[in-house]
Amino acid sequence: MNRLKFILKKSVAKQILHISFTHITIILLLILFSTNLLAQSDLMIFPKRVVFEGNQKFQELNLVNSGKDTARYIVSFVQIKMKEDGGFENITKPDSGQQFADNYLRIFPRNVVLAPSEAQLLKIQLTKTNLLMPGEYRSHLYFRAEPDKKPFSIGDKTPLKDSSAISVQIKAIFGMTIPVIIRNGESTTQVNLSKVSFVMLNDTLPTLKLIVNRTGNMSVYGDFKVEYISPAGKITQVAIVQGFAVYTPNSLRRATLKLIKLPDIDYHSGKLHVVFLSQREDKNTKLAEADLQLQ
Secondary structure (H helix, E strand, O other), X not given: OHHHXXXXXXXXXXXXXXXXXXXXXXXXXXXXXXXXXXXXXXXXXXXXXXXXXXXOOEEEEEEEEOOOOOEEEEEEEEOEEEOOOOOEEEOOOOOOOOOOOHHHEEEEOOEEEEOOOOEEEEXXXXXXXXXXXXXXXXXXXXXXXXXXXXXXXXXXXXXXOOOOOOOOOOOOOOEEEEEEEEEEOOOOOEEEEEEEEEEEEOOOEEEEEEEEEEEOOOOEEEEEEEEEEOOOOOEEEEEEEEEEEEOOOOOEEEEEEEOOOOOOOOOOOOEEEEEEEEOOOOOOOEEEEEEEEOO
16 A cells, blocks of 8 residues: 555656646746736736737747646637727727728637646637738737536546425636737828826826827837926836727827825925836837926
């Protein structure tokens, strides 16, 4: 019996050690690049948006099950409209000036089963590029989580129940989306900030409100950085907001940026300097900026 226990322990140890180096690499990348990681329920996705431009024909997504149970994820495309406040609404027909991307994309696999801590690569292929007109195309990948059904075994013992009783079992179905964007041709997009104002929400929370205006043929995506400049010229960073998008065909999006409170900052004097920075490869490129004199 002791030898049998030893053999079983040794077998389990081998299974634990037999972890794919690919999965370890993916998990490390997810930790290192957490700012580009999207997580909801027990699924982590990296990166959190996909953009095809230039000669790119393939992109990859890394999926990791961070939960304690095996789960099944069904992958499909959905169409989404962005509202002026940044909210989303599912649609079936594109608005004027909007083009869907799903007809030019293939994804595989579409059905993924992941054990706890298991990782999977999902591939996206761009197709029919000869049919693309200049401009931007966008659809969203939808990941729907479903419990992995355990097959019934003859040896399973199921307690007898009163067949006349009615029982209802409710299970939450989690879903998340990420945008997939195709850009074809030169961008004519320009951005500016307007209606910049400072308010104290609930008389306690310093807040900067503004409108991001977009013109041109493509979406914009970037980060906000807000600095407080005292009357003496001292600069203090008071806000960073990452991953702010204005999708086509929207011409504007309203933003509310919460600012930090510090003892040496008087939001009734000095000024605020807000910068909207690109998140693309030419990162830290200014897309737009504005100043607000405080009173």
